[in-house]
Amino acid sequence: xxxxxxxxxxxxxxxxxxxxxxxxxxxxxxxxxxxxxxxxxxxxxxxxxxxxxxxxxxxxxxxxxxxxxxxxxxxxxxxxxxxxxxxxxxxxxxxxxxxxxxxxxxxxxxxxxxxxxxxxxxxxxxxxxxxxxxxxxxxxxxxxxxxxxxxxxxxxxxxxxxxxxxxxxxxxxxxxxxxxxxxxxxxxxxxxxxxxxxxxxxxxxxxxxxxxxxxxxxxxxxxxxxxxxxxxxxxxxxxxxxxxxxxxxxxxxxxxxxxxxxxxxxxxxx
Ligand SMILES: C[S@@+](CC[C@H](N)C(=O)[O-])C[C@H]1O[C@@H](n2cnc3c(N)ncnc32)[C@H](O)[C@@H]1O
Numbered sequence: 001x002x003x004x005x006x007x008x009x010x011x012x013x014x015x016x017x018x019x020x021x022x023x024x025x026x027x028x029x030x031x032x033x034x035x036x037x038x039x040x041x042x043x044x045x046x047x048x049x050x051x052x053x054x055x056x057x058x059x060x061x062x063x064x065x066x067x068x069x070x071x072x073x074x075x076x077x078x079x080x081x082x083x084x085x086x087x088x089x090x091x092x093x094x095x096x097x098x099x100x101x102x103x104x105x106x107x108x109x110x111x112x113x114x115x116x117x118x119x120x121x122x123x124x125x126x127x128x129x130x131x132x133x134x135x136x137x138x139x140x141x142x143x144x145x146x147x148x149x150x151x152x153x154x155x156x157x158x159x160x161x162x163x164x165x166x167x168x169x170x171x172x173x174x175x176x177x178x179x180x181x182x183x184x185x186x187x188x189x190x191x192x193x194x195x196x197x198x199x200x201x202x203x204x205x206x207x208x209x210x211x212x213x214x215x216x217x218x219x220x221x222x223x224x225x226x227x228x229x230x231x232x233x234x235x236x237x238x239x240x241x242x243x244x245x246x247x248x249x250x251x252x253x254x255x256x257x258x259x260x261x262x263x264x265x266x267x268x269x270x
Contacts, residue, residue: 008074008222009074009077011074011217011219011222012051012052012072012074012075012077012078013078014213014216014217015051015052015054015075015078015217016052016054016078016079016081016082017213017217018210018213018214018216018217019051019052019054019214019217020054020141020204020214020259021054021055021057021058022054022055022058022111022139023058023202023261024058025200025202025261026111026139026200026261026263027058027059027062029197029200029263030107030109030135030137030139030263030265031062033135033137033197033265033267034106034107034134034135034137037133037135037193037267038106038131038132038133038134038135038267039133041064041106042062042063042064042106042107043063043064043065043106044063044064044065044066044067044100044104044105044106044107045059045062045063045065045066045067045105045106045107045108045109046066046067046068046069046098046100046105046107046108046109046129047059047066047067047068047069047109047110047111048069048070048093048095048098048108048109048110048113048117048122049069049070049071049095049110049111049112049113049114049116049117050068050069050070050075050076050079050090050111050113051070051075051078051079051113052075052078052079052081052082053068053078053079053082053084053088053090054111055068055109055110055111055112055113056068056079056084056088056090057082057084057085057088059088059107059109060084060085060087060088061085063087063106063107064087065087065089066085066087066088066089067088067089067090067091067100068088068089068090068091069090069091069092069093069094069095069098070090070092070093071092071093071094071095073092076090076091076092095110095113095114095116095117095118095121095122095125096117096118096121096122096125097121097125098125098126098128098129100129101129102128102129103128103129103130103131103132104129104131105129105130105131105134106130106131106134106135107134107135107136107137108126108129108130108134108135108136108137109136109137109138109139110137110138110139111139111140112139112140112141114138114140114182114185114264115140115174115175115177115178115182115185116174116219117185119184119185119188119189120188123136123188123189123190126268127190127191127268130268131268132268132269132270133267133268133269133270134267134268135265135266135267135268136189136191136264136265136266136267136268137263137264137265137266138182138185138263138264139261139262139263139264140178140181140182140261140262141259141260141261141262142178142179142259142260143161143164144160144204144211144214144257144258144259145157145160145161145257145258145259146160146255146256146257147203147255147256147257147258148256149246149247149255152246152247152248153245153246154242154245154246155246156243156246156247156255159239159242159243159246160211160243162239163211163212163215163236163239163240163243164215166215166224166232166235166236166239167215167218167220167221167224169224170220170221170223170224170227171220172220172223175219175220181196181198181262182262182264185264186264189264189266191266191267191268191269192269193266193267193269194264194265194266194267195264195265195266196262196263196264196265197262197263197265198262199260199262200260200261200262200263201258201259201260201261202258202259202261203256203257203258203259204256204257204259205254205255205256205257206254206255206257207251207252207253207254207255208240208243208244208247208249208250208251208252208253208255209240209251209252211240211243212236212237212240215236216236
């Protein structure tokens with residue numbers, strides 16, 4: 001099963017350290033959609049495939065209660081280690097078997113996880129647990145791109161792309177849907193009232209060393225590591241060193257990235 005990739009404790013710890021928290025821009029967009037389609041009250045939001053809670057905590061100010069669900073015990077343990085708002089809790093569970101009452105949820109959301117779901121089963125469950133006009137919001141993002149470095153001996157942006165390209169041979173069928181902006185997931189949404197929000201760009205700064213940690217936190221990196229343990233880390237180290245040389249800095253040099261999000265939004269019929 002694909003989700004077994006996320007059960008390692010080390011991976012969950014990497015997740016907590018290196019994954020990006022969902023940006024307010026994305027949560028605002030989802031909340032505005034829910035407000036338009038369903039309106040108040042906003043009692044309960046469920047964040048599925050919550051990982052170590054980076055997509056969950058940002059929902060706290062919009063809802064009375066937020067529950068993060070993940071199939072991996074290690075991820076849930078990591079999520080619970082982070083101090084967070086009192087109205088957020090975490091539970092072990094599956095996207096395809098949601099343990100919530102019929103018609104009890106205002107928002108079912110998922111950040112960078114829907115490519116691991118069985119969408120047919122997930123949609124049946126989303127339809128069951130959502131209130132009338134309640135919403136589904138599934139979002140994801142492409143690989144971050146490095147911004148603005150001229151006059152380097154090698155193009156640093158190109159080197160970062162090479163780092164991510166190391167993972168391409170290990171992409172699962174589900175994972176490849178990330179590159180089509182979740183077209184498959186969009187088609188699988190059974191609610192007639194559905195739309196996409198595209199091209200949401202976010203800029204952020206991180207040290208060079210972050211890229212390697214972020215890449216190692218990918219489920220598909222675990223496949224690479226298992227299939228080619230001798231080369232996986234070594235290849236990554238070599239490319240990182242080229243990046244450091246190109247920038248003329250160190251692994252702690254701060255660089256700027258751009259990230260493109262997209263989001264599928266849908267509202268349950270009345
Ligand atoms: C890429 S992480 C996303 C974590 C977090 N939402 C974020 O925005 O970074 C995907 C998470 O989905 C979980 N997952 C995968 N398949 C799942 C399923 N069928 N039901 C529940 N969780 C699932 C994995 O255990 C993993 O923690």
